[in-house]
Amino acid sequence: MSTDALLSRRAFLSAAAASVAVHARGAGAPAAGAAPSVLVSGGAMMRGARFAPSVEEVMRAHFGAVRRLALVLHATHPEERDAMEARLQVACREVGGSTAESLHRRDAEGARALLREADGIFIGGGETFVLLGELQRTGQLALIRERALAGVPCGGSSAGANVSGRRIGTTNDFPVADVASREALGLLPVTINPHHPAPTNDADFRVRAGKIRGYLRFNPGERVLALGDAAVVRLHGGTARLAAGQAWLYEAGRDRELVAGEPVPELIP
Numbered sequence: 001m002s003t004d005a006l007l008s009r010r011a012f013l014s015a016a017a018a019s020v021a022v023h024a025r026g027a028g029a030p031a032a033g034a035a036p037s038v039l040v041s042g043g044a045m046m047r048g049a050r051f052a053p054s055v056e057e058v059m060r061a062h063f064g065a066v067r068r069l070a071l072v073l074h075a076t077h078p079e080e081r082d083a084m085e086a087r088l089q090v091a092c093r094e095v096g097g098s099t100a101e102s103l104h105r106r107d108a109e110g111a112r113a114l115l116r117e118a119d120g121i122f123i124g125g126g127e128t129f130v131l132l133g134e135l136q137r138t139g140q141l142a143l144i145r146e147r148a149l150a151g152v153p154c155g156g157s158s159a160g161a162n163v164s165g166r167r168i169g170t171t172n173d174f175p176v177a178d179v180a181s182r183e184a185l186g187l188l189p190v191t192i193n194p195h196h197p198a199p200t201n202d203a204d205f206r207v208r209a210g211k212i213r214g215y216l217r218f219n220p221g222e223r224v225l226a227l228g229d230a231a232v233v234r235l236h237g238g239t240a241r242l243a244a245g246q247a248w249l250y251e252a253g254r255d256r257e258l259v260a261g262e263p264v265p266e267l268i269p
């Protein structure tokens with residue numbers, strides 16, 4: 001065989017091997033070396049059509065480089081999804097200029113395509129059980145998880161934060177819809193409680209802490225990440241930190257308030 005023929009045969013074989021590897025991995029499967037980039041907020045993170053000044057910086061850091069953001073607004077009442085999408089489009093432009101489109105505009109296949117093509121995913125708040133039920137029913141739960149594990153920046157506020165944890169257990173929501181199971185995205189190894197009252201609101205703070213401690217007495221193997229309003233925890237580059245507001249980590253028999261900027265090893269998946 002001539003040198004040219006040998007080289008082109010080698011090129012063909014290595015291209016074929018690369019294509020087999022991509023095929024085996026699947027389009028949305030984890031790329032080698034990709035680390036999940038996950039942001040959770042306790043809710044109340046918007047002021048009108050903008051993110052609150054205290055969360056703008058971390059939203060910019062997380063989503064600023066995203067060009068096409070998929071919005072998952074199943075938790076919002078259907079009559080309010082268009083308005084919520086419009087608010088988030090404005091807010092997202094302010095932090096980086098990405099175009100944002102909600103899945104609710106598309107049919108089932110179109111929604112899956114958007115999740116596959118988007119380079120960022122944001123899950124909004126509202127009714128947690130409606131959101132989880134819809135993610136399960138449509139198969140979007142597995143797809144979002146796959147994209148997040150491939151390193152696509154994902155974020156969730158309130159109900160969206162709840163489903164970013166391992167399972168639904170400490171939501172403040174009523175079960176207004178049935179779900180196949182309480183298992184959620186599992187992007188953070190915790191159960192999440194959003195809208196956690198601040199200690200300055202002593203009575204509400206104590207009641208909430210008591211409810212979470214009670215939950216953990218029955219579920220001692222779980223950890224609960226409680227997020228105050230406009231609090232943000234971000235997992236990025238293999239480290240999780242409180243980036244804005246107040247948050248607490250509850251474990252059976254002990255709990256602590258997180259310190260802004262300090263790594264929280266318990267939140268590493």
Ligand code: ASP
Pocket residue numbers: 043075124125126127128157158159160162170171172173194195
């Ligand atoms: N209903 C809340 C929200 O998404 C979720 C919760 O409080 O658990 O705003």
